[in-house]
Amino acid sequence: MIIGAGPVGMSAALEAARHGVRSLVIEQRRRDDPAGAKCNTVAARTMEIFRTFGIADNVRAAGLPDDFPTDVIYCTSVAGIELARIPLPSRLERLNADHHYLDSHWATPEPVVRVSQMYLEPILRRKLESIELITFMDCTTFVEYQNVDDHVVVRYALPDGRQGTVTAQFVIAADGGRSAVRKQMGVKLVGDVELGRTRSTLIRSAAIKSLFGDRRPAWMSWVVNHKVKGNLVAIDGRDTWLIHRALPIGEEDYDSVDLHQSIRDLLGVGRDFPYVVLSHEDWVGRRLVASRLRDDRVFLAGDAAHLWVPFAGYGMNAGIADGVAIAWKISAVLSGWSSTRMLDSYEDERLPITDQVSRYAMANLLENIEAVGKRRIPRSLSSRFNPVGAVLRKLIGRRLVKLNVPQFTPAGLNFGYFYDRSPVISYDGEPHPSYDMGSAPSSTVPGCRYPHHWLEDGASIYDRLGRAFTLLRFDASLDVGSLTAVARQLGLPIEVVDVPANTPMDHQQSTLILVRADQHIVWRGSSLPANVSTLLQHVAGR
Template sequence: MKSIQTQVLIVGAGPVGLTAAMDLASRGIDVVVAETRRAGEPPNVKCNHVSARSMEVFRRLGIVREVRDGGLPAEFPNDCAYRTAVVGRELTRIPIPCRAERYTATVGPDTDWPTPEPPHRINQIYLEPILFAAAAAQSGVRIINRVEVQHFEQHADGVIARARDLDTEQPIAISADYLIGCDGGRSTVRRLIGARLSGTDVVQRVQSTYIHAPALKDLIHQKPAWMTMSLNPRRCGTTVAIDGRDKWLIHNHLAAEEVAFDSVDRDWALRTILGVDDRFQYEIISKEDWVGRRLVADRFRDRRAFICGDAAHLWIPYAGYGMNAGIADAVDLCWILAGVLQGWGSPALLDAYEAERQPITEQVSHFAMNHALAVMGQRRAVPPEVELDGPAGEAARSRLGQAAYDLNVQQYCCAGLNFGYYYDRSPIIAHDGEAPPPYSMGSFTASTVPGARVPHLWLSDGRSLLDALGPAYTLLRFGPAVDVAPLVEAAARSKVPLTLLDVDRTKACYGFGEPLLMVRPDSHIAWRGQAAPREPDWLFDRLRGAASRPGIA
């Protein structure tokens, strides 16, 4: 039997597992990633959007330029268009900057992001190879392909996974301190830790087809768009430009009574959504049918085993919520795991992962489902007049276009979803009693309430605050006269790595009310104060998961 040893075993080499591997390796942790697919085997055509928070992660990992350069051509509009059909009349358009203008655009609802890294539209078939190549090249990461983890046992000091080589049938034993399941919606790790999904099993069914259609772009007389929603009384659907040239992904949104994927003629639906007749030629590359759900696992951890991404939650994949939430899971878990493995974190630090991520994914699952239900209702109510010539048709299209814009701009320009979430149930955050701002999909209010994301700012030397955060905790000091010696000394006594960063308050767009902020490596605020706390040792015990009593520092 072949034997492998590592500090962390990650099951699954999708975007979430690969990001987790790179994050851990960047902190000096040895990682093995077990993946059933062959190296270079393409993923399904799934997620089309990388959120701003995920792009911030890729910036920290040093791969944001490679990710930003992938996907659609640089000048291809990233807009979301609403039409009666892809080649039909346009109802409205949500403008989103193309890749070439992503950092400089200032006009429209998808600009002025409070971050150095706004979102990026790229399909997973292009994103995943970039992440795979970066992870495979990183010191401390070993990816073993065609390996299936079938079972694992836990003991006091680690995990032993039983796996097999799918090509040779050779058994493999992988010993690790910890295991992370990033193995998707049918997760073996989720089953083995005894976690169960609960929620809404079916929100909608979608007949999805990935096609090669070189002639389509020449039939579209309007400005191109990354995503085009077809709204007509016969068949509504969504068409995604995958490469900006000749590959398209078409979602046929089935009605509630259409319970089987083959209950609607695929060719008829596709042609109706596109607005083309029988002379139009296309080739089906693959059928990507899917069911939209709202399911969250009842536990994200069993002792030394954890789950992230689709293994932990499944919901409607609007705006890439699923993949991006999975990356947020990984980022939250990995710095905590690294702290424990490096010795400064108490084993109880690990309790924070589930306490932080499970409630927020439950909340976002409702955002996604409720938005999907609203969109489904709008599709059912498309009036036949939208396809008429004359004043009646113009009026109907105007009303429908405005309604579609108002409903969907919050989905595609979702600053709130990115920056507004906070961890109000975390055992490792020193909450001070102030309620955070409301959390919503479209908008957010910057805040320094512990648990919230630290407001972004540009430093005097031109760097983003994100680029200056340390590997563990960073103490932001707005004013050099504030005495931080008690905090620095307490951090040294507890062996918690602490970076002190002096910030010029006049450079901040947000009015920071407290001269001291303690920021975690995932950019969430762990503590704030007007001065060093009365009990700095207690504060660092809390931050590293060793506090034996509650309280406010």
């Protein structure tokens, strides 16, 4: 059973269905309620997941027009003076091999997509409702759960006051930052309770695009001037925009930033500029991580497990990784080839990563605050004629680009993280390579993501991975029959894929690499171990 049908909950259900596991998904919102526009980035790592669901093309095609750039700019207002620009491609430019951008070298079959959650959720929902293994109940509110021996009893409520119960073998709680499941578990959120306050307004205005004038339009425009600090996000590239305005540091009263005047100050327009408010939300930026992710057969995922400032777009993306990870592990147990030891690995793997990623996001926020947030911005910054303003713009622009290229091209957060304390990975003593937000070395150390590469026939190596384990063999003369025979005896699904020895891949030192369905390496070697059964039972959580 999955509680919550946001991107995290729906992704968990889709992953379970991929492995033939039935699920019930309950959601307190109405089926046709529009999704919010909180997250506007689908990370490359998430797109790799969506590729396995068969929806990557749909996600890539949603939201912005094909020719709308995903540039990030820093400016005194949207209509004002640019301080700096981080050029990033439109959908069409991404397809042009002659164009090279900051993330063009990434080793992935699925580049990042700038698409709003308001377009993503309907794609996931349509896929969800097309699968017979998934039952979806909207307008259904979680009340309580009870672990009972080998199952969980969940009580829910309907809008008319009626209540019912469901018996499930496992529960994934993806019910958001105010998670009722987490509260019943008695799990505390640990970290920074408040990093800043923001006013966010979704507006409709066909006039905003013209504010870029003859400049290349930007997907995200960061604004700093003596009146307001915030940003503008292009939602559809036409007339729908999301505007964030930060409250001054230490300020708690949201009304201290006038809702409408702050929008005009950020855009750089007068009172007669036309726009319509579609929705508005005031919120607090936090960095909070759950102290644990499990109560017997009940697991937390997504915002129920962690809350942090939306830098690098990694709240939703990390949550989807949570949901898919625990859904795969539960499916392994229900399919009979694993045991509850596999479930123990969920917290051992995901909780340290959640903490790491949240710290990277927080550090980036604090660096940006240090660069512009704590300073009193002089009027001269916005003046085209004041030489002091020109010098300031140059200095601040350089600083902001240096700080934020890693945020908007976060190779490390996508591909660098590793599992270094998992009970279902066979380590060999080699240390994991370090990474930061913007960079990640390729590595085949167990626990790392297997580096992506293309095969001779043009296929992605990830498309050849099995739904449990895949043994990649770089020397076709090596006999791996003993491994496949033991796997059959154990009922463990395993594929063998021969990879040409001349495949261009950094740090490839082993001729055999065992990879999980989530692309993480669980073992490597130059030959099979003496006791193949011990290895397979270890990585299968037996």
